[in-house]
Amino acid sequence: PTAPSVLTMNGSVNSHFASGEDQNFEHGVQIIDEDKHFNGYMPQYLQAEGITKAGFNYHLISVFGSQSTGKSTLLNYLFGTEFGVMSEQERRQTTKGIWMSKNKKATVKDAQGKGMAENILVMDVEGTDGRERGEDQDFERKSALFALATSEVLIVNIWEHQVGLYQGANMGLLKTVFEVDLQLFLKNSKNVTKSLLFFVIRDHLGHTPLANLKNTLMQDLERIWSSLSKPPGLEKSKIGDYFDFAFVALPHKILQPEKFEQEVARLGTRFREGYVDPRKDGLVDEADNPIFLPQYHRRIPADGFPMYAEGVWEQIDSNKDLDLPTQQELLAQFRCDEISKEVLVPFDETITPLEERQSNAVSAGSPIVIAELGKTMASARQTVLKSFEEEASRYHKGVFKRKQTELESKIDGRLKALFQGQLTAAHKSGINDFSEAVTSAVKAGQKKGGNYDFYKIVQSEKQKSIKRFESEAQSSLISGTPWSDYKSQLNLYQKEIDEVSGRLRKEEMRRLATRSERWVRSRLGESIGTEFNKLGSGRAGSGAPEEGEKPTEKDIWDRIWSAFTETVAHAETRFTDRARSFDASPDEVEVGLWRLRRKSWAALRDKIDEEMMEGNLLLKLRENFEDKFRYDEEGVPRIWRPTDDIEGLYTKARESTLELIPLLSRFRLARTSAPPPLDAWIGTPPETVTAADEEDLPPIGGVDEDEGKSLEEEMTVLTDSKRQDLSTRFKKTADGVYVEAKRSAIGGVTQ
Ligand code: GDP
Ligand code: MG
Structure with a gap:
């Protein structure tokens, strides 16, 4: 396996993100097109849907299932999305590649506190007719891997009459999902989180209770699992180590349209956050349990998700081993750098003019003392570090810490220079003022007949001068930074005042x-x-x-x-x-x-x-x-x-x-x-x-x-x-x- 290098630091990954003319997001956004190319419009879409700044407050689900089993129809009913569906007349495949859309249904909670979670992103994955048409399973494998690497919940859409048909296309698909999941685990054993496989059984006639259907399906799943040739070390692994399971049955949409809609609405309320402990066999079932459990979340901040998704897809598409931790670190590096740049903009707006004023004054030979410098610097510093922490702390901890230190030492270097410049200016002008004050007091004394007390003049000017230096230095301090300290400079100042005296x-x-x-x-x-x-x-x-x-x-x-x-x-x-x-x-x-x-x-x-x-x-x-x-x-x-x-x-x-x-x-x-x-x-x-x-x-x-x-x-x-x-x-x-x-x-x- 070659080292993953999809997310590079030169920004090339990002290059086509900016190239989108205004997109029509009516049907959501196509993430991966029929030619397996990653489209660059996701950032715009997330921006348009107000998700970019959501941090971790979003959820990703994907849907799988045979072609024309009503997947897109289900999603549209569940989430108010407008994924393309096959018209009843033309029976041809409509969904190409992978589309994404945000949940359009209201997220208000009902009387029992149930209601949809905020910012649900749904991915509609192309059906698996490829196999039926005799094409290779390339896209199927790749999209499964992609969905597994990104989604918290995988909806598996299946007709009731397909349940128990082990040879059916669905079972082939599940086999693929398990295989790629094992592959993921092998490579990223510590970093792959569980996903929930959520079976939605369509056209449930009601003769067979859901519990029976569930049992049948579980047996099939176990059977598929045991038939897989597992990589060394994972021979004894159980399916429940990798997935949690939930099941729901929906009435026939055409025959029982009202019941269908009712049940879909009820199903919708399960797409909420909760803290359910799945049973030993991985079942998250029963009643109306919530399905967004924290353990499924991939912990990719929303603003970094497009880049992460693209990196993951590029690795998958080029048949590289999918190295998720590296993807996450690369993402973190890239995003932290971007965030650094962003948060430095207001910092520069405040600090750069001060730096310029100071250096101009120095080169003009008349150093200036900038009023309230400490306050200005402290607030600019606090703002930049706080903004960075807010935006970047969601990314890979190690990378974040490193970048935070980098940023801190970068701004502190500049602030320190300003601080030192300020002390130098206060020193120079203070000494000048002192010497001038003494000289002019002596002159005034001479004019008045020469009966002045030189010692008193020097002592009082000395006191004033040192007090002033101290107060100027004091107002240039940034509290909480060990480097902003003026004791030694004050010593130097006192020494020079004595010399000048x-x-x-x-x-x-x-x-x-x-x-x-x-x-x-x-x-x-x-x-x-x-x-x-x-x-x-x-x-x-x-x-x-x-x-x-x-x-x-x-x-x-x-x-x-x-x-x-x-x-x-x-x-x-x-x-x-x-x-x-x-x-x-x-x-x-x-x-x-x-x-x-x-x-x-x-x-x-x-x-x-x-x-x-x-x-x-x-x-x-x-x-x-x-x-x-x-x-x-x-x-x-x-x-x-x-x-x-x-x-x-x-x-x-x-x-x-x-x-x-x-x-x-x-x-x-x-x-x-x-x-x-x-x-x-x-x-x-x-x-x-x-x-x-x-x-x-x-x-x-x-x-x-x-x-x-x-x-x-x-x-x-x-x-x-x-x-x-x-x-x-x-x-x-x-x-x-x-x-x-x-x-x-x-x-x-x-x-
Ligand atoms: P997809 O390819 O899986 O996304 O399927 P579509 O949502 O495009 O739907 C394919 C066909 O199935 C359409 O003609 C729908 O009207 C029909 N259909 C959708 N939902 C149901 C359902 O619950 N029961 C039945 N019997 N047909 C459905
Ligand atoms: Mg579809």
């Missing part, structure tokens, strides 16, 4: 440093300017500095140094307080202070250079000289008289002022007659200083040793040549003053 704090430190430097620079501008201005007053004295005395010229650098260090100390205190207030680490503070000292020194050097610009300095020297020369010890301006020692005074004053030039040309403390301890004052760079921290710092001689500039050089304010030049120019200026004094002395006499 650190960066913002650094920026704030820089701002603070800039403010401090500016403050130092402006304070130095004043205090150092004042010190230099004092030079213009030569009476400040030129003696050695003494405790408690007026400031002298000699200790100008001492005063500048201490003014400088006091100013910076003050700035350092303020800097430290402020930096601590926003939680800067001791290391960060240390680096900030170190930078502040260096920057302050640069500011001082700038200020000194400014004061030492040639023009400025010359003016100061001239003022200094004039003060010494033109005023007496009491500060009274001298009126030169020719008797005055103008030359002596001039020389003294000039020499005194000239002494300033070497004094000013080097930053030296009078106290120690050494440069100020700049290197010690600045201190060694803190261990945590980074290249970025040092980038904008100009080198300082004597402090940054590898710069190759000594402290001596750093402290040199005027070069030798500048000094020389300055002396020469100052002398000229002094000379001019002297000449003027001389002149005024003489002029004073002439006046």
Whole structure:
């Protein structure tokens, strides 16, 4: 036997299902035509009759019997169908192949709760005249096998006068049915369910009670059964192992038309669902017992039945061993895939636009947080899984479970990606918002005069930001899915918020440093300017500095140094307080202070250079000289008289002022007659200083040793040549003053 492969996954089986132009289903639908071809109109028919969605709530029965024994007539009376019947005049075969029709009779229950079951599908099978015409029994065997593989109940239609005629065509047919059933059992021992053989004895005259007819028939059946050569292993099997039996007799339709119709109507009520346990010999008889017992149902969902029937027929027609479990699995695979596709349509309608929005936003570089994502995803997920379960769970359990898992992991893969994208978006926009909020709060604080609490701003924005991230993540969750969890992402988020906070704090430190430097620079501008201005007053004295005395010229650098260090100390205190207030680490503070000292020194050097610009300095020297020369010890301006020692005074004053030039040309403390301890004052760079921290710092001689500039050089304010030049120019200026004094002395006499 070759492997059954009728139901393939490429959809070819289904191909001619769709090709039907509108069919006229007046007489039901022809399933198999006279050329043994399977017709593709069954799905349309079931759709038209509203059975497709019935799941297992439908029943299949077939009718067997010799040609022209009134089978179609019986079905039409029983079920209100319109199968073709032979007219009384032309006696020729009408039913070709296998037709199917839905029960048209009402399914309402009567007072005793009896009434026809819903969705009964009846198959009218071509008669067996083939044998009589000497044709082969091919179609008979195939249709019997087909009916056995699909139908719950097989009606065997028989004339009363044929009962006991063992040689009759009916017995030949039954033999065939038993043979193919054995064949089915052999191949599918675990999966073939029993069928009910329901004998309808026609034209019952009433002389012979039904019980006798039944006995006769049962004996015949046993006899046929025992005459069959059974396959190995089944030699001892009994007919009751394979079939249940029921019997009914109907009056003559022509002779007793009213009784006939009455009995047919009564028979109809037996086509209902029930839970009768057949007797040991398989009899489901007696009175009005229901005949649709659950154990007969083939458990093929209605929407899969056409495909199953076609697969079964193709296997039968190509003389392959009929492998029902494989047919059922193939059917399940095909249908589950179809159902998957169907249930994914509404899912896609909801989810695809979200996926597109997300990926567009990502490629545009501005990730978006989709509102209520969790709710939307959860409901789409629930709908798709529920619909799938509803439709597909009726199929082969193993296949269904597998396909369910496939579907679940398919949609979960997509939902998970959406979820992750959402968290990424929430993360990115949250961090952005946080940093912007802090920055703008700082700006607002600066506008209001700079008295803002950076630490408080960061703390409150941090809290808001984390809360928001959590709520966004929370609303993106799909409950009941272990993968939708945001704990680790929340951790990452908190970490990055801390990193960004650190960066913002650094920026704030820089701002603070800039403010401090500016403050130092402006304070130095004043205090150092004042010190230099004092030079213009030569009476400040030129003696050695003494405790408690007026400031002298000699200790100008001492005063500048201490003014400088006091100013910076003050700035350092303020800097430290402020930096601590926003939680800067001791290391960060240390680096900030170190930078502040260096920057302050640069500011001082700038200020000194400014004061030492040639023009400025010359003016100061001239003022200094004039003060010494033109005023007496009491500060009274001298009126030169020719008797005055103008030359002596001039020389003294000039020499005194000239002494300033070497004094000013080097930053030296009078106290120690050494440069100020700049290197010690600045201190060694803190261990945590980074290249970025040092980038904008100009080198300082004597402090940054590898710069190759000594402290001596750093402290040199005027070069030798500048000094020389300055002396020469100052002398000229002094000379001019002297000449003027001389002149005024003489002029004073002439006046
Ligand atoms: P089928 O070939 O078995 O489907 O038989 P038909 O339903 O086409 O009927 C064949 C002939 O038998 C028709 O002429 C019917 O009128 C006739 N017929 C139908 N039912 C009965 C019946 O209960 N008793 C008798 N005697 N004739 C019947
Ligand atoms: Mg017929």
